[in-house]
Amino acid sequence: MTDLARVLAIVDGGTGDRCLCNGWPTIMVHDAKGELIACWTLHHQTGLRGIGDCDADLRDGPALTQWLTVRGLTGSRKEQKELALQEAQGDRRRLRWLQAAPAALRDAATQVSNPPGRDLDAWSDRLRDAEARLAALVQDGYPDGNERIRVLLAWAGTSARESTGGLMWYDTAVQQLLLAEDPDLILTALATTSPSPVQLDGAVQFFSSPEWTGAYGRYLPEPLRSMLVGHIQADGTDPMRFRLHHGYYGAEQPA
Numbered sequence: 001m002t003d004l005a006r007v008l009a010i011v012d013g014g015t016g017d018r019c020l021c022n023g024w025p026t027i028m029v030h031d032a033k034g035e036l037i038a039c040w041t042l043h044h045q046t047g048l049r050g051i052g053d054c055d056a057d058l059r060d061g062p063a064l065t066q067w068l069t070v071r072g073l074t075g076s077r078k079e080q081k082e083l084a085l086q087e088a089q090g091d092r093r094r095l096r097w098l099q100a101a102p103a104a105l106r107d108a109a110t111q112v113s114n115p116p117g118r119d120l121d122a123w124s125d126r127l128r129d130a131e132a133r134l135a136a137l138v139q140d141g142y143p144d145g146n147e148r149i150r151v152l153l154a155w156a157g158t159s160a161r162e163s164t165g166g167l168m169w170y171d172t173a174v175q176q177l178l179l180a181e182d183p184d185l186i187l188t189a190l191a192t193t194s195p196s197p198v199q200l201d202g203a204v205q206f207f208s209s210p211e212w213t214g215a216y217g218r219y220l221p222e223p224l225r226s227m228l229v230g231h232i233q234a235d236g237t238d239p240m241r242f243r244l245h246h247g248y249y250g251a252e253q254p255a
Contacts (some may be wrong), residue, residue, distance in 0.1 A: 003067065006063075007058075007060060007063040007064040008040075008064065010048060011058075014052050015047060015054055016054055018055055019043040019049065023042055023043045024041065024042060024075060024076070025041070026040070026041050027039070027040045042076060045061045045062075045064075045076050065077050093162055094170065097155075097168075098110060100158040102155070104137065104141050105137055105138065108130060108134040111126070111130035111134075112134055112169075112173050113170040114130075131176070138151075138152070138177055146185070146189040146192060148181075149186050149190075150189055150199055152178050152181075152202070153178070153203050154199045154202060156174045156201075156205060157198035157201030157205065160202065160237065161201065165239065175206060175209060179211055179215075187220075187224060191223070200227070204240055207220060207248070207249065208249070213248065218248055218249065219251075220249055220250065225250070228249055229249055
């Protein structure tokens with residue numbers, strides 16, 4: 001079993017973390033008497049559980065996947081392909097978000113959108129710094145409130161039609177910039193201009209966010225409400241229509 005020992009080689013020191021999934025497959029090691037002496041599980045085709053008090057990175061995860069595939073255990077290979085596909089889709093989505101960023105903000109946006117590393121605490125610190133820099137650049141670059149809000153709504157609208165659904169951490173960074181604005185100014189910015197389709201997408205998504213509805217409810221003044229409803233009815237996505245059906249764009253002022 002020298003070949004198996006080779007592909008099970010790990011990086012010394014461990015990862016300092018433990019994956020929350022169950023892992024697959026489980027590798028059970030028995031001594032000459034048949035007694036179980038080790039039980040390892042493969043996690044995300046890159047690490048092993050069961051060695052020390054944390055997971056350990058494999059030196060060559062693909063080699064272990066190939067070893068398993070040759071012996072009829074193809075689940076690991078299928079999982080690797082699915083993970084690679086998801087990563088590629090995520091990269092393309094992140095690129096679309098960056099391309100939608102105003103040119104003056106793109107460097108800061110790149111820092112905000114950098115994927116998390118294994119050290120989540122360090123990544124969180126870098127993300128906060130990048131978000132603070134982005135917020136400062138937005139204020140400096142767009143001192144006119146109406147223009148600033150329209151720019152942010154257009155940027156926020158890029159995620160509204162993503163097939164993967166949900167918001168990524170970089171999407172929420174733009175949402176937080178909008179939430180920091182005076183809510184009356186946001187309403188005014190939409191009422192005093194003819195919003196573009198992507199700005200309407202951003203507004204539809206923003207006004208149905210838990211952060212907005214939790215703070216200000218679902219009421220929207222006319223003619224803004226009718227404008228958003230018309231946009232959804234004419235060209236909305238299924239999630240937009242779902243939120244419309246469930247009253248996220250209220251017609252009556254709450255008591």
